[in-house]
Each structure stands twice: as structure tokens, then as C-alpha cells.
Amino acid sequence: MSLRHAVLGLLAHGPASGYDLLKTFEGSLANAWPATQSQLYGELNKLADSGYVTVAAEGPRGRKEYAITEAGRAELHHWITEVEPERVRRSDMLLRVFFLDLVERREALDYLRREAEGAAERHAAFAELALVVDSTDDPLAEHGRIALEWGLRFTKMQQEWAEWAQRRLG
Amino acid sequence: MSLRHAVLGLLAHGPASGYDLLKTFEGSLANAWPATQSQLYGELNKLADSGYVTVAAEGPRGRKEYAITEAGRAELHHWITEVEPERVRRSDMLLRVFFLDLVERREALDYLRREAEGAAERHAAFAELALVVDSTDDPLAEHGRIALEWGLRFTKMQQEWAEWAQRRLG
DNA sequence: CTGTACATGTAATACGTTACATGATTCA
DNA sequence: TGAATCATGTAACGTATTACATGTACAG
Incomplete structure (x- = not known):
């Protein structure tokens, strides 16, 4: 809807x-x-x-x-x-984590490493965007900037988590 | 799929x-x-x-x-x-943020406050679960614990972001 | 005069939710 | 014997993806 x-x-x-x-x-x-x-x-x-x-x-x-x-x-x-925001979210990335015991440890670590790298790349792209947004004093961009901050924090969290998980598994 | x-x-x-x-x-x-x-x-x-x-x-x-x-x-x-995990995720919570300029500042702050509170509640529920999981030395729960850690970090990030956004708007 | 961008629409297919429908077994 | 649980299946409806289909206007 x-x-x-x-x-x-x-x-x-x-x-x-x-x-x-x-x-x-x-x-x-x-x-x-x-x-x-x-x-x-x-x-x-x-x-x-x-x-x-x-x-x-x-x-x-x-x-x-x-x-x-x-x-x-x-x-x-x-x-x-x-209207209460929908909390249900599907993540096939997380779903795979539940089944990481079914593959070789090497493959599991590879998976987490790729996740960490991908998150770092997406974070860098957001950070670049943030530089542009922050340098323009467009008050209309204010809410877009708040949404962007979510992306920055989410990708950072994802990267740190994937690195933590590698250490824990490895 | x-x-x-x-x-x-x-x-x-x-x-x-x-x-x-x-x-x-x-x-x-x-x-x-x-x-x-x-x-x-x-x-x-x-x-x-x-x-x-x-x-x-x-x-x-x-x-x-x-x-x-x-x-x-x-x-x-x-x-x-x-198979590369799907990156596309819909978030009607974030979508609303883009449109927060269309409502009263009071309503926008209320929205973010509710988000922060909801995230804190979900975080607490995950934390309680983590206590249980961590106290059992079931090696099969290992990957479930890694997924749970994602939930822990995600809800924390969400709460901190919503609080940051309130300060920025308010 | 030709390619690119503008501009809208439909059809086929798959996925997801809710509700409906039915019936067997177990336990108190 | 009645309620709860076990157990599977179908139908209707809404939403999402991909591909197909068509045509106009403008710029070089």
C-alpha cells in the first residue's frame, strides 16, 4: 500500500x-x-x-x-x-546466515567477508553523497539528509557486524 | 525466490x-x-x-x-x-522521513520519537533472547546467535539514528 | 532525416496475504 | 463428548517484475 x-x-x-x-x-x-x-x-x-x-x-x-x-x-x-510503519522485513542476506553451518567454514567466512566489503563500498558511496548534500544549504534537502544518515549508519553497522561475525567464526 | x-x-x-x-x-x-x-x-x-x-x-x-x-x-x-543477496529493500518507515516536511514539526518529532521508542523495545527483547542463547553452550545455536547480533545492532542503530534525527530537527 | 529522449500503456508471471474449507487425533 | 491441536489444501485479491508494444517531439 x-x-x-x-x-x-x-x-x-x-x-x-x-x-x-x-x-x-x-x-x-x-x-x-x-x-x-x-x-x-x-x-x-x-x-x-x-x-x-x-x-x-x-x-x-x-x-x-x-x-x-x-x-x-x-x-x-x-x-x-x-499509520504504524511495517516492521516485517525480509532479508535473504540474514537468511543465509542461519544456514552457514551447512557450508565449509572457508565458504562461510568468504560470505561474511563479501558482506563486509559490500557494506563498506555502499557506505563510501553514501558518504560521498553526504559531502555534496552538506555543502549545499538547501533547506528542502533536510529530510533527504536524515534519510541519508540512516543509510550511512546502516551500512556502517552492517560492515562492523560482518567483521565481528568473521572474528567469532574464525 | x-x-x-x-x-x-x-x-x-x-x-x-x-x-x-x-x-x-x-x-x-x-x-x-x-x-x-x-x-x-x-x-x-x-x-x-x-x-x-x-x-x-x-x-x-x-x-x-x-x-x-x-x-x-x-x-x-x-x-x-x-547467489548475490538482494540489496533492494523497501522501508515505509524511511519513506515517511522523506515526506516529514509535509507535516507539522511537532508531528515529525513525534514520529521520530515513536521510532526511537519502538527500536529500544525491540532491542530489549533481542537482548533478553541473547542472554538465554549465550547461557546455553549449544554449538548449533552459533549461527542463530550471529543473526541475533545483527538484530541487536540494527535496533540499536535505529534508536540512535532516530534520536539524532530528533535533535537535528528540533 | 535520424537517433535519442520523452511518454504512456498492457500482458504474463510470480509472490504474498487473508480467508475459507475440511478433517483427524488427542486429552481432559 | 467437546475443545485444542495437528494437519493440509484452495481461492481471491493485491502487489511486483519483466517484457512487450506503441507513438511523439526535438536536436543535431
């Missing part, structure tokens, strides 16, 4: 076409809620049917510019402030 | 019925890969069709005890050691 709220959240900042929104979903938002082109266009039509968005303008090449309605804003506000 | 590997991983430790497996999916494994009864029974039939498991014995009340085959073990080993 969250794709609809992701779309509403973006449209709450200003009108946009499905194509515009797609760029955002491929960018920063991909870290919180990835979505495909197919999904997006379908969701926009459903949102329009429900009255949460309207086609505010039509442009060249069949472009449809969507705008959020009052009902859409109300639904979005309700979702942000009153 | 990971439910099948979760099932294979459990059966690699010994034969079990769908009903048996369900208990495990409701327990420790729920933190890494939750699954419903409906999904499980369906997957077991598919795995049997593919030759990854066989019905090793039948018991009272239509009970079917499944056992992993050599092909199943090979597939499981391949998955653990060679």
Missing part, C-alpha cells in the same frame, strides 16, 4: 507526470521504495480513479501532468502521522 | 512436515524471512515437483514428512555461496 503514498508524497511537492516521477523513483527514493515504470503508471491511474490526484494539465506526446487533491493530502497526512 | 531456500535450509537439518516448518517460520526465522501457512504448503508441493525434496514418510492425520534430496542440497549450497 505504500507506493501510492510515495507518489502522493512526491506530488505534494508539486505537479508532475509519470515520467517525471519515474526519475525520482530511480534516484534518491530508490533507497526507500523502488518502483518500476509499469507500476507507476498503473498506480497513477488508480489514484486518479480514487480522487487522490487529478490530471491538471496535458502536454505534448500524451504527457499528463498530475496534481494532488485535498483528499490526497488528507490521506497522505493520515499515513505519515497515524 | 528465497522461500524455497529457507525451506531447503530447514530440511537440510532433518526431515519435517509442513506443520513442523511452520512453527520455525513463526519463531526465529520470522525475523529473516516470514512466511504464511498457505505459502509454505504450496512451496513444499512445488519443491517436491522439482525434485528438491521428497515425501519420506506419511503419518497420522495426513501428515507428510519431507526430506531434502541431493539435488536440493546442491541447489541450497549454490544459493548460499554463489
